[in-house]
Amino acid sequence: MKRKLLIFIYFILCSLYPHITTAQEQTLQGKTSDSIRISLLTCASGGEIYSLFGHTAIRYENFTRNIDAVFNYGMFNFNAPNFILRFALGETDYQLGATNYEHFVAEYNYLGRDVWQQTLNLTPDEKEHLFNLLQENYRPENREYRYNFFYDNCATRPRDQIEKAIDGSLRYADNMTDNDTGVSFRDLLHKYSEGHPWSRFGMDMCMGSEADKPINRRLMMFVPFYVQEYFNTAQIIDKEGKARPLVSSEEKIVETGLTAADHRSGGITPMQSALLLFILVTAATIYGIRHRKTLWGLDLILFFCAGIAGCILAFLALFSQHPAVSPNYLLFVFHPLHLFCLPWMINKVRKRQKSRYMVLNFIVLTLFILLWAIIPQRFDLAVLPLALCLLVRSASNLILTSKKR
Numbered sequence: 001m002k003r004k005l006l007i008f009i010y011f012i013l014c015s016l017y018p019h020i021t022t023a024q025e026q027t028l029q030g031k032t033s034d035s036i037r038i039s040l041l042t043c044a045s046g047g048e049i050y051s052l053f054g055h056t057a058i059r060y061e062n063f064t065r066n067i068d069a070v071f072n073y074g075m076f077n078f079n080a081p082n083f084i085l086r087f088a089l090g091e092t093d094y095q096l097g098a099t100n101y102e103h104f105v106a107e108y109n110y111l112g113r114d115v116w117q118q119t120l121n122l123t124p125d126e127k128e129h130l131f132n133l134l135q136e137n138y139r140p141e142n143r144e145y146r147y148n149f150f151y152d153n154c155a156t157r158p159r160d161q162i163e164k165a166i167d168g169s170l171r172y173a174d175n176m177t178d179n180d181t182g183v184s185f186r187d188l189l190h191k192y193s194e195g196h197p198w199s200r201f202g203m204d205m206c207m208g209s210e211a212d213k214p215i216n217r218r219l220m221m222f223v224p225f226y227v228q229e230y231f232n233t234a235q236i237i238d239k240e241g242k243a244r245p246l247v248s249s250e251e252k253i254v255e256t257g258l259t260a261a262d263h264r265s266g267g268i269t270p271m272q273s274a275l276l277l278f279i280l281v282t283a284a285t286i287y288g289i290r291h292r293k294t295l296w297g298l299d300l301i302l303f304f305c306a307g308i309a310g311c312i313l314a315f316l317a318l319f320s321q322h323p324a325v326s327p328n329y330l331l332f333v334f335h336p337l338h339l340f341c342l343p344w345m346i347n348k349v350r351k352r353q354k355s356r357y358m359v360l361n362f363i364v365l366t367l368f369i370l371l372w373a374i375i376p377q378r379f380d381l382a383v384l385p386l387a388l389c390l391l392v393r394s395a396s397n398l399i400l401t402s403k404k405r
Helices: 002-016 022-028 083-089 100-109 124-137 156-165 183-190 197-206 224-233 268-289 295-320 342-350 356-370 385-405
Strands: 036-043 057-060 067-075 093-100 114-119 143-147 168-171 234-236 243-245 247-254
Touching: 022 385, 036 124, 057 100, 057 124, 057 156, 057 224, 067 124, 067 156, 083 295, 093 100, 093 124, 100 168, 100 247, 114 224, 124 156, 143 168, 156 224, 156 234, 197 268, 197 295, 224 247, 247 356, 268 385, 295 385, 342 356, 356 385
Parallel strands: none
Antiparallel strands: 036 057, 036 114, 057 067, 067 093, 093 143, 114 247, 168 234, 234 243
16 A cells, blocks of 8 residues: 555656656656647648648647547538539538548548648647647537638638637737738639639639639638648747747658649640630631521520520529629620520521520620720630620621611
8 A cells, every 4th residue: 555655656746847758758648748749731732623722631649649630621521412502502511520640641642742741839738728629629519510612611720720729819920901912812713723724714704703802811811821821920929928939840741742733634725615616606607697597506505505604603693602703794794594585586596587685695795895804803714705606696696687688
């Protein structure tokens, strides 16, 4: 009994001794700053549209308990019921996942995407607080969240949890709330979709004029690389007013030798496709005018496709919760009326009668092209030849019916 008491006292003294060795720390399984390390992981861009902007995760290492886990807010189930519809509506649910570090690294090695690690300069209490927040988020009833590409995603969630865990405040080197940055959501979409023209074209089609307004630096942090950049220069201000850097060190833990250029997509671009279509439509229209043929089948295909695109844009603008998709001035070019009015318009064209719809479409598209530069929305240049295709076909109806008279 006496021997057990002495052993107990010995361990108590060791736990209070300020210069604990690594071996003693592992024996105690304590939660000192040396036994636990928490890092922010930033993953390079990939080739798929959902990976163009990189990824962010949090790594938790407990050396005494041999734990090395990665908490990842970017998990989603593509096979979930109505996934495409829910994604279009902005009602996609992502969730927090936890995986073994070795599995995480193996996956990014396989995908050819580098990973950077920023070791966070947190106190033992802050580390414990952050780990508790992650554990709370990982509970089955809490792990799912409503994903928002710009405001609540796999990069902003880790940032927010880290800020909550800090005992004091986090001060960034730059003014994070000033909107006078000259950078918009669309600028960042373009920056990180470089080399992926079809992905950029699709995003430009869906994003409305709100995407062209300047945003502040905090909003830029929806992109993982901005979280990484701003964390490198941020400082923690404790309750006594003392400052310390948020990041104590940074290293690349996965180096594949690949760059963003290696993930670029090839093939014909949207602009090349649109120009080719415009040339073919113009050539066919000239042939039709010379031979007095209506070529109503061509109108049927073009306006049907434009109407389908318009239905998608209108659906996003009216019903989607995605930010920055409304208002969308592309609805002057691609709108549901192309589809709904198609039977009456085609009937007029087939009978070689002037279509009021064609007249109205000609006027609208002419104004759209003339006012292109002052419309408060940036359009992909491939939209211009597509709009000209519809304009040429509307003009064809006007020319043929006027000649008839």
